Amino acid sequence: MIGPKIRINGDVSGEENLLVEGQVDGKVSLGQHRLDIGTTGKVNADIEARIVKVDGEVNGDISGSEKVIISSSGNVRGNIVAPRMSLEDGAKFKGSIDMDPGKPAAQPAKPAAEAASANGSRPADTAKSANGQAPVPGKDKSAQEGLSLKAD
Incomplete structure (x- = not known):
């Protein structure tokens, strides 16, 4: 924790979570950890962390590898890069x-029904009749086709 009466001029880095209630001027880099900027916290720095929650004031760019949260008392002037973002009602940004x-995760293998439809064939259990409904097991093909209507 950086207390409310502490002021740091320079870069801050570490391998644990950090709560800032004081002032930091420089760069804050916490890698895969969480940074909380308390209501009395003022950060004039670019920030890199897994999760960043702002209740105080930030002047600088924020990069959150998981998410960034700006609470109703938060005030941010800078660009934000994160896969998830939350701006609470009353937040200033x-x-x-x-x-x-970022990079998409490896796509899982397609289920058999999707794989079969991708190559143009259709597995027997997902085949549809002319009326769009799946066939009822034990019924003959004529029952599956439905009624055909003729116009005069």
């Missing part, structure tokens, strides 16, 4: 938000 989650 000036800048841009980029919610690009």
Whole structure:
């Protein structure tokens, strides 16, 4: 914790969570940890952390690898990059938000029904009759086709 009467000029980095109630001028880098800026906290720095929650004031860019939260008492002037972002009612913000989650995760294998429809065939258990309904097991093909109507 950086207390309300502490002022730091320079870079802050670490491998644990941090609560800032005082003032930090420089750069804050916490890697895969959480940064909370309390209601009395003032940060004039670019921030990098897994989760960033702002209850105080930030002048600088924020990069959150998981999410960034600006509470109703928070005031941010800078750009935000994070896959998830929350701006509570009453929060003050000036800048841009980029919610690009980065590289997409490896796509899971397609289920058999999707894989079969991708190559043009349809598994027997997902075949549909002419009326759009799945066939009823044990019924003959004519029952599955439904009624055909002829116009005069």
